[in-house]
Amino acid sequence: MKMTPEMIRAQENMKPGVITAEGFLGHDDRNIIDIIIADEIEMEKLGLHFSEVAERMKEILKFGEKGLGELVSYEHFLIKVDEARGFLPCPFQDGVYRKKVVYVKNNANNENLMFSVLSIHLIEKHHFLQGKGSKFRLEPFKIKKVLFEK
Amino acid sequence: MNLLLAPLIVSLISSLLASLIVIVDSIVNNYGEVNININNGKKILKVKGGSPLLFTLASQGIFVPSACGGKGSCGACKVKVLTDVGEYLPTELPFMSKDEIKENIRLACQIKVKKDLNIVLPEKLFNVKKYKGKVISLKNITHDIKEVKIQLSDKIYFKAGQYIQVVIPPYGKIKQSTQRAYSIASPPSKNTEIELLVRLVPDGIATTYIHTILNVGDELEIIGPFGDFYLRDTNAEMICVAGGSGVAPIKSILIDMFEKGITDRNVWYFFGAQSEKDLFYLELFRNFEMKWKNFRFIPVLSKPQEPDKWDGEVGLVTEVMARYLETIIDKSLPKEGYLCGSPGMINACESLMRKFGIDKVYYDKFA
Numbered sequence: 001m002k003m004t005p006e007m008i009r010a011q012e013n014m015k016p017g018v019i020t021a022e023g024f025l026g027h028d029d030r031n032i033i034d035i036i037i038a039d040e041i042e043m044e045k046l047g048l049h050f051s052e053v054a055e056r057m058k059e060i061l062k063f064g065e066k067g068l069g070e071l072v073s074y075e076h077f078l079i080k081v082d083e084a085r086g087f088l089p090c091p092f093q094d095g096v097y098r099k100k101v102v103y104v105k106n107n108a109n110n111e112n113l114m115f116s117v118l119s120i121h122l123i124e125k126h127h128f129l130q131g132k133g134s135k136f137r138l139e140p141f142k143i144k145k146v147l148f149e150k
Numbered sequence: 151m152n153l154l155l156a157p158l159i160v161s162l163i164s165s166l167l168a169s170l171i172v173i174v175d176s177i178v179n180n181y182g183e184v185n186i187n188i189n190n191g192k193k194i195l196k197v198k199g200g201s202p203l204l205f206t207l208a209s210q211g212i213f214v215p216s217a218c219g220g221k222g223s224c225g226a227c228k229v230k231v232l233t234d235v236g237e238y239l240p241t242e243l244p245f246m247s248k249d250e251i252k253e254n255i256r257l258a259c260q261i262k263v264k265k266d267l268n269i270v271l272p273e274k275l276f277n278v279k280k281y282k283g284k285v286i287s288l289k290n291i292t293h294d295i296k297e298v299k300i301q302l303s304d305k306i307y308f309k310a311g312q313y314i315q316v317v318i319p320p321y322g323k324i325k326q327s328t329q330r331a332y333s334i335a336s337p338p339s340k341n342t343e344i345e346l347l348v349r350l351v352p353d354g355i356a357t358t359y360i361h362t363i364l365n366v367g368d369e370l371e372i373i374g375p376f377g378d379f380y381l382r383d384t385n386a387e388m389i390c391v392a393g394g395s396g397v398a399p400i401k402s403i404l405i406d407m408f409e410k411g412i413t414d415r416n417v418w419y420f421f422g423a424q425s426e427k428d429l430f431y432l433e434l435f436r437n438f439e440m441k442w443k444n445f446r447f448i449p450v451l452s453k454p455q456e457p458d459k460w461d462g463e464v465g466l467v468t469e470v471m472a473r474y475l476e477t478i479i480d481k482s483l484p485k486e487g488y489l490c491g492s493p494g495m496i497n498a499c500e501s502l503m504r505k506f507g508i509d510k511v512y513y514d515k516f517a
């Protein structure tokens with residue numbers, strides 16, 4: 001699949017040290033369009049929809065924020081939201097997001113996930129789960145286990 | 151023969167075109183010398199045009215606060231520009247309120263100096279300087295917070311509660327230097343040595359450097375001081391709330407008050423943490439309690455690891471503060487709030503304080 005100029009610019013912004021220390025691509029050497037397409041196929045196989053995943057993440061974030069940086073329980077989840085000073089721009093250059101990191105544990109299966117406010121935007125608007133090996137990579141099977149299993 | 155000539159001709163044409171672009175660029179983008187008039191003639195700078203306003207001012211020793219070092223991602227370097235410098239860029243708009251747009255507030259890192267400019271800056275920025283420093287101590291005070299002590303080449307004059315920016319040099323795969331803001335945890339009396347508290351942020355460029363690369367003896371540049379979070383000169387009772395790295399400016403303010411003998415004010419300090427392992431400087435604050443009769447230190451744990459052994463407060467720091475304001479703290483005395491932490495924590499504390507009639511709330515929001 002052809003990379004548009006916007007995609008090429010976004011991929012440059014995803015390199016280590018441009019926005020975050022390790023970047024968004026991990027050890028994945030595919031173009032972001034190939035990463036997105038492969039993840040779209042994987043998500044569909046698992047019956048996951050990007051918009052529903054983003055909504056679930058927002059819901060967890062909202063309850064986690066009530067803990068003011070401490071652990072809180074919500075449904076069968078244990079959630080902690082940490083916030084650091086400043087903002088992170090989206091590598092696709094369509095917004096800036098607070099540096100909020102959500103740690104969520106599903107008490108029903110003891111599976112964990114870490115995502116940021118920027119991760120929610122990347123999923124919702126760009127279908128981008130980050131490259132393999134990236135610190136904030138969200139594997140579709142893990143999303144299903146942590147966010148949707150009871 | 152033609153096969154050999156064709157690449158040579160293509161190379162020659164490419165070289166000529168590249169040279170032409172360089173020449174045209176130097177003519178079209180040569181803005182020459184321009185004047186920056188600051189605060190209606192209080193300072194006039196003659197500078198070379200063509201660079202972003204943020205860097206142009208910095209080259210003249212005027213440092214506008216910027217937590218990202220000019221990458222357009224923090225929105226901190228706001229400057230009022232009286233000259234028309236064109237439409238707002240898409241990179242500026244997410245950081246601007248409607249009022250700021252009406253006032254012609256711009257991001258100094260995003261607008262280029264192409265012609266004479268009239269701008270307005272807070273005069274306190276004229277006291278901001280760049281300092282060279284050497285790391286003299288690095289200590290892990292919790293599992294994710296490091297205390298960093300930096301010896302400075304010159305004296306720094308700041309108010310307790312203010313912050314500085316640390317210039318993080320390129321390292322590893324990070325090719326550009328970057329800047330991040332940290333509150334000063336030490337008191338102004340120590341004006342050649344500053345102390346910072348830095349919490350590790352997952353994948354953070356600056357905090358990863360400070361936690362994993364920085365060593366004692368390394369040199370660092372800092373810029374400052376900045377900020378409007380400092381002790382107000384009143385007799386009001388102080389309600390302070392901070393935990394984690396938010397402790398830094400509160401610690402500076404409290405030590406400063408103690409050193410200056412400002413111990414006639416009532417101070418209530420609520421330190422919020424998850425468990426015992428997240429508490430630190432307990433000895434310092436307990437020591438204040440012993441020597442400073444109007445100082446109360448209230449550590450609050452949301453999930454004590456050993457609930458049987460913990461004899462302090464349990465719950466969210468906001469809940470405990472509300473209970474104290476309702477039942478323990480004298481309602482008749484005027485009060486001020488001093489907060490440092492995440493926007494969520496500050497918003498929650500501020501709205502609670504206002505419910506209890508505290509309308510003077512000062513804070514250093516991590517924003």
